[in-house]
Amino acid sequence: MTAPPNLDAFDRAILSILQKDNTTPQRAIGERVNLSAPAVQRRIRRMEEHGVIRANVALVDPAKIGHPITIFVEVEVESERAExxxxxxxGFAEVPEVQQCYYVTGEADFILFVTVATMADYEALTRRLFFANNNVKRFRTFVAMDRVKVGLEVPVG
Amino acid sequence: MTAPPNLDAFDRAILSILQKDNTTPQRAIGERVNLSAPAVQRRIRRMEEHGVIRANVALVDPAKIGHPITIFVEVEVESERAExxxxxxxGFAEVPEVQQCYYVTGEADFILFVTVATMADYEALTRRLFFANNNVKRFRTFVAMDRVKVGLEVPVG
DNA sequence: ATCCGGATGAAACAAACTTGCAATCAGCTG
DNA sequence: CAGCTGATTGCAAGTTTGTTTCATCCGGAT
Known part of the structure; x- marks a missing residue:
């Protein structure tokens, strides 16, 4: 996480591959980007050290492990005092059901992404997260009917 | 992607690890869940075949590769005719800048997550995606000031 | 022209993954 | 209750992949 990323075309090509499948062998990556396996390996390690690559993870299908409901919440707070x-x-970040949380400008203050097994679970979560929190003025719920596109891939072109 | 997932405690423990770091050696996973490396490997392969594990990817920090702006858009359409x-x-899914797209119930119809390099890029994208589309009635933009929690991890407990 | 830092590829090495096989266990069936 | 069947396991061997070493090369600064 030192200082200068400064990525060249090789790094970007490698990132493009790893964002789709990070089990791709370094040799195979090397062939596609015209570099040797050790060169690929060093570039990957450098990007991991610099925080360009935040993590290497498996993406699981929520529905297949009993979390078929994806919900999306806009939260508005009473006070925007820093503390x-x-x-x-x-508070939001530490809840496992909250996959994503963003602090945003605009008509809402927070935007949350939640996965739950049942609507009853969601109802319980709202009670814990919103109704029990004095600083939450109101919140709006959107239930996902179709996860059209889900990923965290960033274009590198 | 056949039929029956039916995950036991071993599978869930393995998923919990892989969702945080899928470079963890199978031997190390085996030690933590009390299973041999081959057993771990077979379970992982089975979950991949059944679609429980959708993909194995590297997570990249958007800011480090020139996409410092994360934007969040609610889209309302004119007609909800199926086609x-x-x-x-x-149309939304094929755009690389659109990381995530959900079709939702509630006051909006679509919710999009967009990463861009500059607001000018976002402005150009809105013109292409929304203003040029007759079926888009209106859209609301929220700019992320802080990516408090970003991930796709699903709780397995 | 020389030096120096950074990056590279080939090869040797180490670690991880993968497969084959015999043993174990649970649930049936006769 | 014995025996069969299918699924899962661990061990060990074999294979692939990741990692390190080292000599070389390139570009910029002295």
């Missing part, structure tokens, strides 16, 4: 906002961030 | 909705789904 209250920070407390809210920490 | 128009399908066309919209395909």
């Amino acid at each position: 209250l906002i920070d407390a809210a961030k920490r | 128009l909705i399908d066309a919209a789904k395909r």
Whole structure:
């Protein structure tokens, strides 16, 4: 996580592959980008050290492990005092059902992504997260009917 | 992707590990869940075949590769006729800057997640995606100030 | 022209994954 | 209750992949 990323065309080509499948052998990557396996390996390690690559993870299908419901919540707070906002961030982030949490500008303050097994679970979660929190003014719920595109891939072109 | 997932405690423990770091050696996984490396490997392969594990990917920090802006958009359409909705789904999904797209119930119809390098890029994207599309009634933009929690991890407990 | 830092590829090495096989166990069936 | 069947396991051998070493090369600065 030192300082200078400074990625060249090789790095970008490697990232493009790893974002789709990080089990691709370094040799195979090397062939596709015209580099030797050790060169590929060193570039990957460098990008991991610099934080360009945040993590290497398996993506699992929520429905297949008993979390068929994806919900999307806009939260509006009463006060935007720094310490209250920070407390809210920490509170949301530590909940496993909350996959994603963003602090945003606009008509809402927070945007959350939640996966749950049942609507009853969601209802319980709202009670814990929103109704029990004095600083939450209101929230709006959107239930996902279709996960059209789900990923965290960033274009590198 | 055949039929029956039917995951036991071993599978869930393995998923929990792989969702955080899928470079963990099978031997190390085996030690943590009390299973041999081959057993771990067979379970992983089975979950991949059944689609429980959708993909293995590297997560990249958007800011480090020139996409510092994360934007979040609610889209409302004019008509919900099936073919128009399908066309919209395909149209959104094929755009690389659109990381995530959900079709939702509630006050909006689609929710999009977009990463861009500059606001000018976003402006150009809105013109292409929304203003040039007759079926888009209106859209609301939220700009992320803080990516409090970003991931696709699903709780397995 | 020389030096120096950084990156590279080939080869040797180490570690991880993968396969074959015999043993074990649970649930049936006769 | 014995025996069969299918599924899962661990061990060990074999194979692939990742990692390190080292000599070389290139570009910029002295």
